[in-house]
Amino acid sequence: MIALGHFITSLFFPLVDMFLSFLTHSEDILxxxxxxxxxxxxxxxxxxxxxxxxxxxxxxxxLRASDIFTVGTRLLASISGTVVTYxxxxxxxxxxxARH
Known part of the structure; x- marks a missing residue:
């Protein structure tokens, strides 16, 4: 199960990092x-x-999710914290x- 947790976090955090780098690249371009x-x-x-x-x-x-809501840094921080906690x-x- 530890491998599954590592697998989930290893997939999730690069996505968050990619989105945050997308936001900073627009500032770099400007x-x-x-x-x-x-x-x-x-x-x-x-x-x-x-x-x-x-x-x-x-x-x-x-980044918008079907024009229902905007995915921003606050939402990503909240989602990543929740995923790690769970x-x-x-x-x-x-x-x-497993011990029982």
Missing amino acids: SFLFKYPISKLSTAEANQVEMLITTLNIQKPV VLVALQFHASW
Whole structure:
């Protein structure tokens, strides 16, 4: 049963990490775009960069579950805490049942 708990947590935490890195990458892109000298670009390219900056500022990338709710960092922290708690409780129950 310990292997099952390790298996569940080893699958779940990379997903949480991937989502959080997705959110931080949008901030990194914005930071890069603000620092990039658009004077070296053509007018059309500069307009596209400005439009991308405006779009990323207005519409932050989010993960939605069928437009029912938004999956954010608070929800992921809550879900991950709950999953870890239930896995640990299940492992404790399994260990006590295996002794009997």
